[in-house]
Amino acid sequence: MKIACIGAGYVGGPTMAMIAKMCPDITVVVVDINAARIKAWNSDTLPIYEPGLDEVVQSCRGKNLFFSTEVHKHVGEADVIFVSVNTPTKTRGVGAGKAADLTYWEGAARMIAAVSKTSKIVVEKSTVPVKTAEAIEKVLRRNCADPDVQFEILSNPEFLAEGTAMEDLKNPDRVLIGGKETPAGQRAIGVLKSVYQHWIPEERILTANLWSAELSKLTANAMLAQRISSINSISALCEATGADVQQVAHSIGTDSRIGGKFLNASVGFGGSCFQKDILNLVYICETQGLKQVAEYWHSVVTINDYQKQRFVERIIEAMFNTISGKKIAVLGFAFKKDTGDTRETPAIDVCKGLMADGAKLCIYDPKVTEAQINQDLVTPKFEWDHPTRKEAGKNEAITCAADAYDACDGAHALTVLTEWDEFKTLDFQRIYEKMMKPAFVFDGRNILDHEALREMGFIVFALGKPLDPFMQKQYS
Ligand SMILES: NC(=O)c1ccc[n+]([C@@H]2O[C@H](COP(=O)([O-])OP(=O)(O)OC[C@H]3O[C@@H](n4cnc5c(N)ncnc54)[C@H](O)[C@@H]3O)[C@@H](O)[C@H]2O)c1
Numbered sequence: 001m002k003i004a005c006i007g008a009g010y011v012g013g014p015t016m017a018m019i020a021k022m023c024p025d026i027t028v029v030v031v032d033i034n035a036a037r038i039k040a041w042n043s044d045t046l047p048i049y050e051p052g053l054d055e056v057v058q059s060c061r062g063k064n065l066f067f068s069t070e071v072h073k074h075v076g077e078a079d080v081i082f083v084s085v086n087t088p089t090k091t092r093g094v095g096a097g098k099a100a101d102l103t104y105w106e107g108a109a110r111m112i113a114a115v116s117k118t119s120k121i122v123v124e125k126s127t128v129p130v131k132t133a134e135a136i137e138k139v140l141r142r143n144c145a146d147p148d149v150q151f152e153i154l155s156n157p158e159f160l161a162e163g164t165a166m167e168d169l170k171n172p173d174r175v176l177i178g179g180k181e182t183p184a185g186q187r188a189i190g191v192l193k194s195v196y197q198h199w200i201p202e203e204r205i206l207t208a209n210l211w212s213a214e215l216s217k218l219t220a221n222a223m224l225a226q227r228i229s230s231i232n233s234i235s236a237l238c239e240a241t242g243a244d245v246q247q248v249a250h251s252i253g254t255d256s257r258i259g260g261k262f263l264n265a266s267v268g269f270g271g272s273c274f275q276k277d278i279l280n281l282v283y284i285c286e287t288q289g290l291k292q293v294a295e296y297w298h299s300v301v302t303i304n305d306y307q308k309q310r311f312v313e314r315i316i317e318a319m320f321n322t323i324s325g326k327k328i329a330v331l332g333f334a335f336k337k338d339t340g341d342t343r344e345t346p347a348i349d350v351c352k353g354l355m356a357d358g359a360k361l362c363i364y365d366p367k368v369t370e371a372q373i374n375q376d377l378v379t380p381k382f383e384w385d386h387p388t389r390k391e392a393g394k395n396e397a398i399t400c401a402a403d404a405y406d407a408c409d410g411a412h413a414l415t416v417l418t419e420w421d422e423f424k425t426l427d428f429q430r431i432y433e434k435m436m437k438p439a440f441v442f443d444g445r446n447i448l449d450h451e452a453l454r455e456m457g458f459i460v461f462a463l464g465k466p467l468d469p470f471m472q473k474q475y476s
């Protein structure tokens with residue numbers, strides 16, 4: 001069997017590397033229109049950072065795993081084609097700011113139709129609106145010159161989380177395959193199932209109809225994000241009442257019906273998926289006339305925006321309502337630890353909020369480059385996921401530091417925006433001595449030892465925790 005995957009990104013690259021590793025009898029080729037990305041996949045410095053990815057790629061690349069820009073050739077030769085291209089939020093026209101932009105998906109479908117001389121199984125790996133398979137089938141059918149070529153479409157949404165992608169792929173909670181309830185649809189499901197059965201126990205491979213599989217992906221992300229917005233909303237109430245959000249989360253999380261995961265209050269959820277997929281869900285509900293359902297899910301995004309804004313306002317108020325010209329160290333820029341990915345990271349909105357008030361930011365992240373940070377801080381909302389976006393210039397209000405100590409040197413405040421483990425073990429006494437006084441800490445991830453910091457002399461704000469006495473005075 002030959003598999004081709006269109007899109008060598010965060011999903012296409014790791015997913016195909018795992019299939020190649022687990023299925024030595026299958027040839028896997030990942031293709032992309034982005035030549036620089038393919039070059040990086042073929043080099044010693046892969047285009048994305050993901051723990052464990054290098055080892056898997058190195059063990060299969062050149063054997064049964066290939067990365068190529070020869071899109072037509074490999075798609076034409078493949079039996080199974082995964083489509084793992086971007087499905088960003090539309091930036092203009094009908095549904096702008098909510099609906100999924102399927103330009104890249106439709107482009108891929110037209111190309112598949114044009115180069116196919118044999119029947120294909122086309123697998124939706126990208127996250128797409130429910131009913132996309134129907135539209136894609138029409139595009140494939142109407143654009144293929146050979147009437148004998150059959151296309152069977154499957155929905156096989158990806159549930160990996162960044163930072164743990166390789167572990168998630170090796171040992172997933174479940175794999176979901178949706179297909180048509182026709183004999184041909186069921187046969188196609190069987191083919192894809194046989195790929196995953198190389199390493200995943202049969203009971204974890206779920207099958208469903210196409211629409212259920214497509215909608216399950218959007219629903220899974222909406223439910224996960226909803227838990228974060230729920231606990232984040234409670235974090236605001238904790239600060240107002242003197243309760244401690246970590247104690248509340250622990251207390252409710254021990255109820256087995258609620259469970260303890262995804263209850264970490266934070267400066268807001270980020271990443272390329274949660275906001276995009278909820279907005280997509282909201283748009284679908286609106287187009288189905290389900291106004292109340294749309295409003296319900298939209299509130300998850302509203303609370304997330306509120307949480308980021310609230311964090312910025314806390315910083316400004318605590319620092320005597322003026323941060324203009326003050327140096328603020330930003331520790332962490334990635335949307336979560338163990339990834340260099342900055343897509344929709346809460347750090348973007350927090351940094352923009354601080355810059356709007358005139359702060360001078362010094363940013364340190366162990367895995368994010370200065371060029372990426374510059375790009376992110378000038379890119380308009382929703383533009384980041386469009387491969388055609390323009391490169392950014394230098395932003396005068398920010399500098400980047402080589403480590404956390406440099407970032408904090410001479411700063412009035414430090415903020416923790418990503419929960420990198422290395423931040424927990426910094427020498428804060430050394431940092432305190434080099435900072436302006438009063439020295440503020442704003443912990444947007446609740447990873448530091450707040451009491452120890454207070455003993456050193458820091459004024460500490462921690463999300464969802466009783467306010468520092470110094471700050472209480474400001475609010476009384
Ligand atoms: N990132 C995640 O953790 C994650 C997890 C699950 C699902 N998803 C979904 O998977 C999809 C891909 O996400 P990603 O994070 O891998 O995106 P990405 O931007 O990292 O990768 C997409 C790639 O597709 C390429 N591409 C676009 N159009 C193409 C075409 N016509 N031909 C060839 N290549 C083309 C782009 O150049 C890009 O390299 C999205 O729908 C996303 O919602 C992402």
Ligand SMILES: O=c1ccn([C@@H]2O[C@H](COP(=O)(O)OP(=O)(O)O[C@H]3O[C@H](CO)[C@@H](O)[C@H](O)[C@H]3O)[C@@H](O)[C@H]2O)c(=O)[nH]1
Binds near residue numbers: 161271336
């Ligand atoms: O208790 C928590 C858990 C997460 N987060 C934040 O939520 C965001 C998303 O985290 P996570 O879900 O771990 O990472 P993603 O890589 O975005 O993965 C999500 O999005 C993917 C893309 O659709 C899905 O495949 C995954 O199942 C889903 O977890 C990050 O900013 C986290 O810091 C919190 O603030 N509190």
